[in-house]
Every structure is written in C-alpha cells, then in structure tokens.
Amino acid sequence: MSQAMADLFKRITTGVHVIGVADGETRNAFTAAWVMQISFRPLMLALSINPGHKSYALLEDGRHFTINVLDQQQIDLAAHFGEPAPGKLAGVAWTPGAGGAPLLDQALAQFECEWAGEIPAGDHVLVLGRVLNGRLLDPDRVPLTYQETGNLDGAAAIYPESFD
Amino acid sequence: MSQAMADLFKRITTGVHVIGVADGETRNAFTAAWVMQISFRPLMLALSINPGHKSYALLEDGRHFTINVLDQQQIDLAAHFGEPAPGKLAGVAWTPGAGGAPLLDQALAQFECEWAGEIPAGDHVLVLGRVLNGRLLDPDRVPLTYQETGNLDGAAAIYPESFD
Numbered sequence: 001m002s003q004a005m006a007d008l009f010k011r012i013t014t015g016v017h018v019i020g021v022a023d024g025e026t027r028n029a030f031t032a033a034w035v036m037q038i039s040f041r042p043l044m045l046a047l048s049i050n051p052g053h054k055s056y057a058l059l060e061d062g063r064h065f066t067i068n069v070l071d072q073q074q075i076d077l078a079a080h081f082g083e084p085a086p087g088k089l090a091g092v093a094w095t096p097g098a099g100g101a102p103l104l105d106q107a108l109a110q111f112e113c114e115w116a117g118e119i120p121a122g123d124h125v126l127v128l129g130r131v132l133n134g135r136l137l138d139p140d141r142v143p144l145t146y147q148e149t150g151n152l153d154g155a156a157a158i159y160p161e162s163f164d
Numbered sequence: 165m166s167q168a169m170a171d172l173f174k175r176i177t178t179g180v181h182v183i184g185v186a187d188g189e190t191r192n193a194f195t196a197a198w199v200m201q202i203s204f205r206p207l208m209l210a211l212s213i214n215p216g217h218k219s220y221a222l223l224e225d226g227r228h229f230t231i232n233v234l235d236q237q238q239i240d241l242a243a244h245f246g247e248p249a250p251g252k253l254a255g256v257a258w259t260p261g262a263g264g265a266p267l268l269d270q271a272l273a274q275f276e277c278e279w280a281g282e283i284p285a286g287d288h289v290l291v292l293g294r295v296l297n298g299r300l301l302d303p304d305r306v307p308l309t310y311q312e313t314g315n316l317d318g319a320a321a322i323y324p325e326s327f328d
Contacts, residue, residue, distance in 0.1 A: 008299070013307045036200045039288045040286070135172070
C-alpha cells in the first residue's frame with residue numbers, strides 16, 4: 001500500500017459519481033471517481049472502469065450508462081454504491097434512463113450515455129460515451145469531490161509504492 | 165452558445181492543469197481541464213486534447229507529456245497558458261521532464277507521462293499516458309477546480325445548444 005502515492009494522485013481533482021448500467025432488466029450501479037468530459041461536439045464523457053466488475057459486463061451488453069453526480073452531503077450514498085454487494089438499487093429511488101440504466105432521483109445532475117468506443121488502460125478500461133441527454137436537478141448543490149472522501153474506497157491499499 | 169449546457173457539464177468536477185509537451189527543443193504548454201487517472205497498475209492518466217492544436221503535433225512526435233497541477237491562487241497562470249500565443253514558457257520557471265516536456269516550478273504537483281495509446285473522441289483525442297514519475301511539491305496548496313475558473317476559457321460559446 002502507498003498512502004504517499006494516493007496523496008499525490010488525489011491532486012488530480014475529480015468528482016464522485018454513481019454509474020448506472022443495465023442489460024435488459026438486470027441493472028447495477030457503482031461509485032466511480034474517474035469520469036470526465038472528453039468532447040464538445042458531439043458531447044462525450046469518458047469513464048474508466050475495472051473490467052473485472054460485473055457492471056462492466058452489463059455495460060458491454062447494454063451499451064448504455066448513466067452518470068449521477070453526487071453532492072457534498074452524499075458521502076453515505078457514495079459508500080453505499082461503492083460496496084460490491086448485490087441489490088444496491090433496492091430502497092433507492094431511481095428511474096430508467098437510456099438503455100434502461102438507472103438515474104438516481106437524489107443526484108444533483110444526471111447524464112445518459114451511449115457506448116461510443118473503448119480502449120484498454122492498464123488495469124481498467126476507458127469507456128467513451130456519447131451524451132444523449134442530461135439535466136441539472138439542483139443548481140445550488142455543490143458536487144462532492146473524490147478528495148473529500150478521504151480513504152473511503154481504500155485506494156491507498158491499491159496504489160503501487162513506486163512508478164516502476 | 166449555451167451557458168445552460170456549460171453549467172450542466174461543470175457538475176463533472178475536474179482540476180486545472182498546465183500540460184507540457186516537447187519535440188526535441190520545440191516545447192509548448194497549455195491549460196487543460198480534461199485530465200484524470202485511469203489505471204492503478206500501471207499508473208496511468210488520460211488527457212483529452214484538441215487535435216487541431218500545435219501541441220498535439222508536438223505530443224505525437226515527442227511521445228511524452230507533463231501534467232502540472234495548478235492551485236487556487238493560480239488562475240492567472242491558467243489564463244496565461246490558455247492563450248494560443250507562442251512563447252508562453254518564456255519568463256516562467258521550468259525544467260525539462262521526461263522527453264523534455266516542461267515541468268513548471270510553480271505547480272503544486274507534477275506528473276511525467278509517456279504516450280501509451282490514444283483514441284479519437286469527437287472533436288478531441290483522448291491520449292493515454294503511463295506515469296513515469298510524479299511529485300507533490302506542496303501538500304498544503306489546494307488544487308484549482310475548473311468550476312472555479314468561471315468562463316475563463318470561453319467554453320460556454322463552444323457548447324452546443326442541445327444533445328442532438
């Protein structure tokens with residue numbers, strides 16, 4: 001584990017998002033920090049995802065995903081969707097977005113994306129999404145940053161000790 | 165132009181970075197928000213870049229780039245490196261990093277990357293970089309967020325009015 005490496009990479013600022021995926025009636029959602037805009041025209045976003053996760057298979061089959069932006073008061077929601085447990089969507093209000101991928105009612109902003117390409121990226125896969133729709137639900141809420149979550153996701157244990 | 169679309173996409177939180185590129189003794193640096201980590205092992209970062217920019221040609225030829233993280237007091241530096249003018253590195257203290265790409269002395273953190281792949285992404289190109297080295301110069305400084313720069317880069321004029 002390397003807290004020093006985690007501390008360094010935390011200087012690359014990102015938000016905290018719940019990514020929704022669906023393949024037919026099978027749905028899941030998980031917390032992800034590695035999301036950013038990548039194009040203006042067309043509007044596109046990218047997500048770096050661990051291909052070993054069940055949600056990756058759902059994304060590959062369903063070809064759509066949603067990005068639900070969390071606010072500074074929603075660290076519990078980030079923790080909830082960060083667990084590898086099944087059934088995380090039960091008890092959380094959501095509606096189906098593009099391709100049936102879940103849009104969380106509690107999000108401060110929502111984006112609906114269609115798979116538009118991908119490229120392997122080390123231990124992750126970088127998935128490109130064309131934004132089909134999006135909405136700002138509450139302009140007054142402040143997005144949570146990954147930096148504000150501390151070691152919620154245990155990433156310090158994942159970072160290598162050195163650059164080699 | 166669409167301020168509403170700009171306001172929506174500002175909810176995807178990112179930092180503000182000066183990207184350094186070099187091809188031999190020809191160097192440049194430019195401000196970019198669209199940077200994120202994409203892999204733990206190996207450590208990788210991605211940058212979305214406009215392929216029409218001169219810096220893209222330098223990056224393609226030089227195969228290296230640096231990421232210099234700016235802090236909340238450095239909005240003027242973000243504006244300086246956001247201009248399309250030549251000679252932006254004159255008068256700014258820097259040292260050559262991997263491949264000769266410039267590392268800014270004033271950055272709060274620096275990353276040196278080697279080109280590791282790319283994929284077209286709408287009007288940009290998503291460039292993957294393997295992180296060869298990096299350092300946290302000042303743990304007490306707070307990274308500037310893109311959201312805090314307002315309409316410094318004039319992006320509201322670039323966003324489409326709708327999702328079509």
